[in-house]
Amino acid sequence: xxxxxxxxxxxxxxxxxxxxxxxVFGVPGGAILPLYDHILKYPSIHHVLTRHExxxxxxxxxxxxxxxxxxxxxxxxxxxxxxxxxxxxxSFMDSTPIVAITGxxxxxxIGKDAFQETDVTGVxxxxxxxxxxxxxxxxxxxxxxxxxxxxxSARPGPVLVDLPRDVLQEIAExxxxxxxxxxxxxxxxxxxxxxxxxxxxxxxxxxxxxxVILAGRGVLVAQAEKELQxxxxxxxxxxxxxxxxxxxxxxxxxxYVSLMGMHGSAFANLVVDECDLLVNVGSRFDDRIxxxxxxxxxxxxxxxxxxxxxxxxxxxxxxxxxxxxAKNSLNALLPQVExxxxxxxxxxVDDLRREHPLVVRDFAGKPSTQYxxxxxxxxxxxxxxxxxxVGQHQMWAAQHYVTDRPNSFxxxxxxxxxxxxxxxxxxxxxxMPNEQVWSICGDAGFQMTLQxxxxxxxxxxxxxxxxxxxxxxxxxxxxxxxxxxxRYSQINTTGPDFVKLAEAYGMLGIRVEDIxxxxxxxxxxxxxxxxxxxxxxxxxxxxxYPMIPAGxxxxxxxxxxxxxxxxLGTVAR
Amino acid sequence: MxxxxxISALVHDRPGVLNRVASMFRRRGFNxxxxxxxxxxxxxxxxxxxxxxxxPESALWQVTSQLWNVVDVVEVMDITDEDxxxxxxxxxxxxxxxxxxxxxxxxxxxxxxxxxxxxSPSTVILEITGPTEQVESxxxxxxxxxxxELMRTGLVALTKDEQVPQDGEFRAPALVGARPxxx
Numbered sequence: 001x002x003x004x005x006x007x008x009x010x011x012x013x014x015x016x017x018x019x020x021x022x023x024v025f026g027v028p029g030g031a032i033l034p035l036y037d038h039i040l041k042y043p044s045i046h047h048v049l050t051r052h053e054x055x056x057x058x059x060x061x062x063x064x065x066x067x068x069x070x071x072x073x074x075x076x077x078x079x080x081x082x083x084x085x086x087x088x089x090x091s092f093m094d095s096t097p098i099v100a101i102t103g104x105x106x107x108x109x110i111g112k113d114a115f116q117e118t119d120v121t122g123v124x125x126x127x128x129x130x131x132x133x134x135x136x137x138x139x140x141x142x143x144x145x146x147x148x149x150x151x152x153s154a155r156p157g158p159v160l161v162d163l164p165r166d167v168l169q170e171i172a173e174x175x176x177x178x179x180x181x182x183x184x185x186x187x188x189x190x191x192x193x194x195x196x197x198x199x200x201x202x203x204x205x206x207x208x209x210x211x212v213i214l215a216g217r218g219v220l221v222a223q224a225e226k227e228l229q230x231x232x233x234x235x236x237x238x239x240x241x242x243x244x245x246x247x248x249x250x251x252x253x254x255x256y257v258s259l260m261g262m263h264g265s266a267f268a269n270l271v272v273d274e275c276d277l278l279v280n281v282g283s284r285f286d287d288r289i290x291x292x293x294x295x296x297x298x299x300x301x302x303x304x305x306x307x308x309x310x311x312x313x314x315x316x317x318x319x320x321x322x323x324x325x326a327k328n329s330l331n332a333l334l335p336q337v338e339x340x341x342x343x344x345x346x347x348x349v350d351d352l353r354r355e356h357p358l359v360v361r362d363f364a365g366k367p368s369t370q371y372x373x374x375x376x377x378x379x380x381x382x383x384x385x386x387x388x389x390v391g392q393h394q395m396w397a398a399q400h401y402v403t404d405r406p407n408s409f410x411x412x413x414x415x416x417x418x419x420x421x422x423x424x425x426x427x428x429x430x431x432m433p434n435e436q437v438w439s440i441c442g443d444a445g446f447q448m449t450l451q452x453x454x455x456x457x458x459x460x461x462x463x464x465x466x467x468x469x470x471x472x473x474x475x476x477x478x479x480x481x482x483x484x485x486x487r488y489s490q491i492n493t494t495g496p497d498f499v500k501l502a503e504a505y506g507m508l509g510i511r512v513e514d515i516x517x518x519x520x521x522x523x524x525x526x527x528x529x530x531x532x533x534x535x536x537x538x539x540x541x542x543x544x545y546p547m548i549p550a551g552x553x554x555x556x557x558x559x560x561x562x563x564x565x566x567x568l569g570t571v572a573r
Numbered sequence: 574m575x576x577x578x579x580i581s582a583l584v585h586d587r588p589g590v591l592n593r594v595a596s597m598f599r600r601r602g603f604n605x606x607x608x609x610x611x612x613x614x615x616x617x618x619x620x621x622x623x624x625x626x627x628x629p630e631s632a633l634w635q636v637t638s639q640l641w642n643v644v645d646v647v648e649v650m651d652i653t654d655e656d657x658x659x660x661x662x663x664x665x666x667x668x669x670x671x672x673x674x675x676x677x678x679x680x681x682x683x684x685x686x687x688x689x690x691x692x693s694p695s696t697v698i699l700e701i702t703g704p705t706e707q708v709e710s711x712x713x714x715x716x717x718x719x720x721x722e723l724m725r726t727g728l729v730a731l732t733k734d735e736q737v738p739q740d741g742e743f744r745a746p747a748l749v750g751a752r753p754x755x756x
Contacts, residue, residue, distance in 0.1 A: 122589075122592065126600050133589070186584075186585065186643070186646050310639050313631070
């Protein structure tokens, strides 16, 4: 088959087109210029010009998490590429499929400390699943095919393709985009579990009197929500989602518990403390979940379903590991798991739920962050796409924005990247144009990436930003309050007037100082056909409870002192 | 309890692969005692023998699993508990006067696979190929003469496994294998 003579840059565009990519985020620059010249000829690929490469990476991540498709970001060599790195790290930790395309200095200049040269494949090894330095235009289609394949398969993650400027300019024969990945012997994901492992896991589940399921992002990635619910209902097992597993199990289901871990609900942590079997489906046992390993689920055997064999035994020893895709593993387990009632255990779980409720505490006049999130939850019927930053507001959003929609809760869990909330919300909104996207921000994180407001205005992405403004790094302040005797160090983050800022960017800005104005502001934002920034001036002395201090166990869990004073039954969950 | 593990890996023969492997060991906190790499029986792949020191029992599974996740690595085996042969070569420059040279040669005769490869008026260079223990014991005996320079290749190893993989077939690490005790 003879092909067309095309330039390397066109090879990239042809590849993106063949992968069905219709949206990319990026920033041009010297080395990547040839690609940007050719992309003009491919109108099916909409390029979003972010104001910073970090924004491009986070936007691609938000897009990928909301849609389940591979996100694509583009940057030039050197500074452009390194600016992507925090986004790649975020995607790597949270298993988001990303293909990052970077320019590189010309082949003869590599290694000569050329202008804007950085060893990008070297720099990004620890934050990518794999990366490529492409040294010939004719390799581009194969590399792109492999990059998309690796990014989306098994445990998803970012793959970076580094393209020297002269490779992008090189003319070669384009013979089409490969249909299959033919030569990747080092990438052989185990998608179907070993029957021996499944049998051992099923036996443990059948023998358990007090089992609990921990449901992670692996369920969402494998689209195994239905299978998870079937297993939970058949065997009557309560389900705890991880931060990234929110939406993998309906939040209004009677078997739904709530989040566990450092800022999980007290009752979820107590359920895990008492359980005799913990079935982890598609999560890696993050330290924010397990705390002190020796005291984690002390009475429980562990069944661990994960597609990434390196997640097995990494932080918690698995008595029954099952390596495979969550959907296939659950499907293999289902026929072997016995139908059981487990009434005694479920009534114990309900007792704990009643005794240790998650409460919303109100401060006179000023709204609390929890209250605002609760109202957003109610006024959106739990059906909005939520993107959060990192810190107190993130934990409260996770506690209170209970949902039954898969992939609708988008947050930087593993890396904890502040500033994620602005560009990621844009990416999510552009991927899901018909959904309402709320970005729940802290004032500190918002200021880390607010330059993307210009991009959001350009694209008229109608994101609703709810800034929980306490003029501080709230979570840092909380730690300094609790663990550093209130020695407050470098935490004041007073920013600009966010209402004026909204206006400066051509958006609607609303300020809320009184609790009675919360609802009307949320409704006004919902009714506004365009991006909105609501500046909620929230109480500063509100701490996230419960809290298990880092590296400790449920025995050291601190519940809200205020809740403890309330008579039982007076506060709703 | 920590231990020494011998890992055998088949990797793509491409620029940067050594960096990817070494980077994984470094960032996961595994301590490479020696790493030997060279051409394998297939032109597109190299074989690596990696000796890892001070591996906690709880991390046994991690070492092979993390290596397995490196896309350029196509086969990984922890061969420590397998039936395997292992050799290393050492070049040893020892201080040797006219009086001591004879003693050194006498010692050398006690070892299989050891010989003198170069002589100068004040030094000799010796070569030994054998299991690590044998190299270590020769070094101990030479210590009193004064070891000036030492170069060891690190361990190279092959399993005695008789199964011949078909073309295009690669071995994966055991799914349920090295089961560490509860961490």
